[in-house]
Amino acid sequence: MTDLAVPRWCDELPAGADVVVVGAGIVGTAVAARLATAGADVCLLERSAPAAGTSSSGEGNLLVSDKLPGAELALAMRSLALWQELDAEAAHGIELERKGGLVVARDAAQLAALYDLAAAQEGAGVSVQRLEGADLADVEPHLSAQLAGALFYEDDAQVQPMLAVAHQLARAAANGCCCMVRGAEARGWHDLPRGTRALETTLGSLRVGTAVVNAAGPWAGELAARLGSDLPLAPRRGHVLVTEPVPVITAHKVYEADYVGSIHSADEGWRCSSVVESTQSGTMLLGSSRELAGWSTLPIPEIVATIAARAISLFPGLAGVRLLRTYVGFRPATPDRLPAIGWDARVPGLLHATGHEGAGIGLSLATAEALQCLLEKTTPPVELEPFDPARFSSAEERVTRA
């Protein structure tokens, strides 16, 4: 356990840095902390506040259960291992809880589809348990008796993202390699002599040595445009309901089978599938919706009502529990809902680390590790080709862009 120094934010830009990370959310701070710990010369820029965007608007999911077998599942599993390491060293705690995920099916058809998914995930090394009838009631006694069955994923975990960001900032600040500047919004860049470039920000410009890391979350598309490139990325909005604190009725993260379909859907209308979980503070978090609604922060009454109704259908005891708060957040979504991790195809020196949809907290650490490998030109532990931002460069992909 290490007790880290208090991170110190600067009001002024340094003259330059080898790597400039834009965005102090879960991904940007993970990248900055990782690179700084390795001794790199890093500058982290944040236009408003750390974890002010997507990072503080989710549930802190570290999930393997909702990943289809393939590159994203591999990235999730690698990240989960890194989260365990981070948790062990975080003196003040990041509230990492290996609570386990329970994916429930409403009918036999959904259950059959879940079992197919489980078989494929098991092939990729995921631990899955099949639960029906009395077994399910034993694991989750308050769950509605109307459900067909469920899958239990013991590795699914949760973290408190704001604490995690605070910890990453402290790590980044610890060895003095990372300069952190608030109130600096990246505007564009211009060439300097001898092949280097300067990043222009609202606080002035700074010289960039090797790379600018685009960790701007759902705003990453806009940042890419400002830096002369193009990244097809839309803010996919979601609602979360927070209840009053209640005695624990579930120790797990419980969600409906169609949640997985909802993530991977290209549907532009709003979709809602139930996610129910307790938090360490006693409140319950109820999700979730997926909709394209621009940047509006106004919750939609129909969606709030639907989330409440579906949560009650999973846990009838929730009917009398009071709602205290709702919030909306914006997931950075690419056309194929896979992250964009890697060098920009058009603009040299621009490195993307975004597009994680609703999985950015979980995937942040493996993303940071991948970025370090790309910068150091070493082989990453996870195959990165499916996340290559260049995949959006074909004209065909652009048409389907939201």
Added chain:
Amino acid sequence: MPDARAPMLRFTFDGRPLDAPRGASVASALMANGISSWRRTRSLGAARGLLCGIGSCFDCLVDVGDAHAVRACLTPLQDGDAVRTSASLGSSAIPPPHGASSGPRSSEDGGPLRGDVLVIGGGPAGLSAADAAVARGVSVVLVDNAHRLGGQLLRQPSSDEAGGVAPLGPRLTARYPRLAGAPALFVATGSAVWQLRTGPHGVAGWLEDGRRVEATAVVLAPGATELVAPFPGWDLPGVVTAGGAQALLSAHDQLVGRRLLVAGSGPLLFAVAAHLADAGADVLGVVEALPARRLVAMMAALARYPMKAAEAATYIASLGQKGVGVRTGSVLARCEPGRRGAVSRAVVVPTAQDGHGGFRPWARRGRVYDVDAVCISFGFVPRLELARQLGLDEARLPDQQFSAVACDGTQATSVAGVFAAGEVTGIAGGEAAALEGAVAGASAAAYCKGDGSRWGGGGEPVAPTERKLLQARRFAGRLARVYRTAVPLELITDETVICRCEDVRADAIFAALAAGAATAREVRNVTRCGMGYCQGRTCGPLVQLVMKAARGSSMLQIGDFQKRPVVSPVTLEVVARSALPERPGEADRQDGEPCARAPK
């Protein structure tokens, strides 16, 4: 079987049989039996009882029958109730009956309530708005979360209830004769609006009890919450807001204590102290943070407002008669518990002016008072939850710390069809609130009629009201200038609890600030401050003031805990049923009855 003729209500508290007068709230019943705490906080296990007394702070949560964590100050006691100490947890096992925290059952028989104008808040502003709208021939739905109309300033005693809850009792009928029995007025009390939306077809509001209200225009008159500056021991049972003490006395004829101090800053201290002394409490003193010379300046200003001067003179004469001393230039620096855990000693120390126009305590030792209750007030904060649901523009009046709803001369806000009146538009007192309400009601009526007239025709002429309003606001401005700097944040120590819901101490806030937190949301996110039942209504303004003092940043930079708050906690079952079958106001209002007169 409870005996309906019994003069007293019988109930139990943690198994002990007790009784209380009819009409009592759970809080007043417990306090009548000498019980000052009935909740334990979740992490520190601290004892808590009444604080704000008006349903805003959620500190007085209690378990009653099957209902867990309901507000003792708002919940009417019923014969045979089993009242228990709350562990600050709701219940997920048994859905509580409808309106357990909010009173009478709703009519669940279908459609929304409809009116031309929805008025939210039954205090002086809301009542005057309803009155002015009714006078202009439009229909009104008036909603208040308390069981009786009147708000804080026109609070009606529970004793004049002759069976059942009559929202408009004798006191209000005398003041607003037009509202008594008005066929175009529908009153829904005991249920808060938890969600409000506007659309092209009008406005829709959702009530805690599951009902929905649709209207063409809305007048927001939710009033204000009291500001309490924290100091060591401010979270002890027996430390209540001055307004809370006043509410308990006016509604339930119940004193918060026998030997008490009234402390803080502002004209309310004198009014409450006089009221408590008249009711037989031994008021040991009034402690005002401002030095005497500032008060003298205020008294000089009062001379220009004879009515106000007369009111102040009454309070001061009454206090003088009872021998209640006024200690100016002093603050209540610390409260200490007695053997039973409630406040028993209060330490008052003198203050000195600092370099920034504020005052800070300078003596370590002070005068010690033996008390069984303390009443605190440092002014008021506009209640902006409704305004923020609608995304209304906000503004800050000169000399006021906190932002308020921005209005034009017709009390219209930045959103069409939405009007606001009273403290929510800036703290200016009850008289200004009533006058603004009259203007807002007239404007809302004109908006509904769509006839282009500024005030909707009919009713009293508005021009004299506007003149009086100007004067009332000028007076409020003078008061605000006198009292603006009197919040003694220096009293806060590392151990002082700031967020009473989530047990967040000041050291956690200071650590967050030291780690670079520059906005209120950042502080909330890393400390949980403001994430409890009250959602930061109590601690939000305090955190803002602490941050402003510590960082020198503006309130705009610091921001608020939440962008779009839920107005009031509401069961998920009610939320689940709230999906709109149609868009707000879409139903054809020209056919049939203009106004919902839903069966009670």
